[in-house]
Amino acid sequence: MIDIDILVIREPGLLRQDLERWISNEWVRPDRSEGHVVFHDIDVARVRLIRELRDDLAIDEEALPLVLSLLDQIYDLRRHLRMVGGFTGVGA
C-alpha cells in the first residue's frame, strides 16, 4: 500500500492532477485513511490500465468511463464464473 506521492514518483509521466481527477471520478478508488488516500496493488495496476487505455490506446477521457465500466463488468463476470466453476468443478 502506498500513498499518492509515492505513486506519482513511481509512475513516470503520471500527472498528479490526472490521478486526482480519476479518483474524484471514481475510476480509481483508493482507500482513505486519516485524510490520506492509500493505494492497494490493484489501484496501482488500475492507474496503469487507465494510462494505457488513454495514452497508448488513444481512448480519450470521454470514452474512458464506458470502457472501464465494460471491463469491470467483464471481470465481475469472470470472477463469478470462476467462483461457479469452483463450486461445480467446471473450470471457468
Added chain:
Amino acid sequence: MDDPYGTLGVARDASQDAIRRAYRKLAKQHHPDLNPGKPEAEARFKKITAANELLSDPVMRGRFDRGEIDAEGHEPPPRPSYRDYAEGDAGARYGGTDDFADMFGSMFDEARRKGGGRRPGRDELFALTVDFLEAVNGATRRLTLPDERTLDVAIPAGTEGGQVLRLRGQGAEGHGGAGRGDALIEVHVTPHPWFVRDGADIRLDLPVTLAEVVLGGPIEVPTPGGPVRMRIPPHSDNGTKLRLRGRGVPAHGGQPAGDLHATLRVQIGGADAALDAFLKDWTPEHAVDPRQAMETTP
C-alpha cells in the same frame, strides 16, 4: 530473442510516428484487458510493449540498432497487469453493483425451480370405485395411496361416475418448502342391481304380484334412502309407472332432490291350480286383444 521491429511489424527505418501507430494498432488488438482469458494475447502484448518501449526511445533504439543492447536484455521485469488483480478477489473492489450476483442468483433460482427447487408438487390422479348407493347418498371412503398415505375421501351426495374430485394439497409433495399438489380422485360407480341413475332421478323396475297390480294396496318400495311405503292404485298394469317424489338422488349442491320412478313388473309366480281354475272360468268384463296394434299395422 524477438526482433522488436518484427514484433511491431515495422521496417528498420520506420519513423517514430510509424512505430507509435504500429504499436497502438497492435496494442488495441492484444491488450490483455481487451482479451480476457487469452494468455497468448497477454504474452504478445508484453512483447509489443517491450518492443515499443525500446523503439519509441530514440536513444535506446539507436543502441539497439547499433547492437549495443538486445531486445531481451531490456525487457522490463514483468509487472502484474491489471487483469491479474481484477480477476482475483481484489477485483471486487472495482466490481460493479451486485448485478452479477443478482443475475447468477436468479439463474440459480431458475435452475432450482426447473430442476427440483422450490415448486409445488404435481397433481396426482387416483381412481376410486364406489358403490352406487355411496355415490348417490354420499359417503366417506378411505383411500390408501401408493406412498402409504391414507386419504379420507368425502364423496358428496349425487356424485356421478367419471366425476373427478379435487382434494387440495393432497397430491405429490412439493419441493423446497412449496406445498403439495392436489389429489384428483376419479370416481367410478359400480352399477346397482335394480336402481338405475337418470340424472337426479332414479329408475327402478318394481316387481309386483298379480293381486297387488290388480287390487292395489300398500307395498314397500326400496329407495336409495331406504324402503318407503307406498300404495299401488287398484287396476294398475304391468308397466305402470309410479313416481315417488323426492325419493331419487338426495338434494345436493343446490340441486333439489330427484324422484324415484318405479315401473311395475308383474310376476305371476309358479303354477297355481286355483289360478288356473279361475282363469278357465273367467270371462273378462272388457275383452281386449293386446296384439291388436300388431295386427292392424303389419
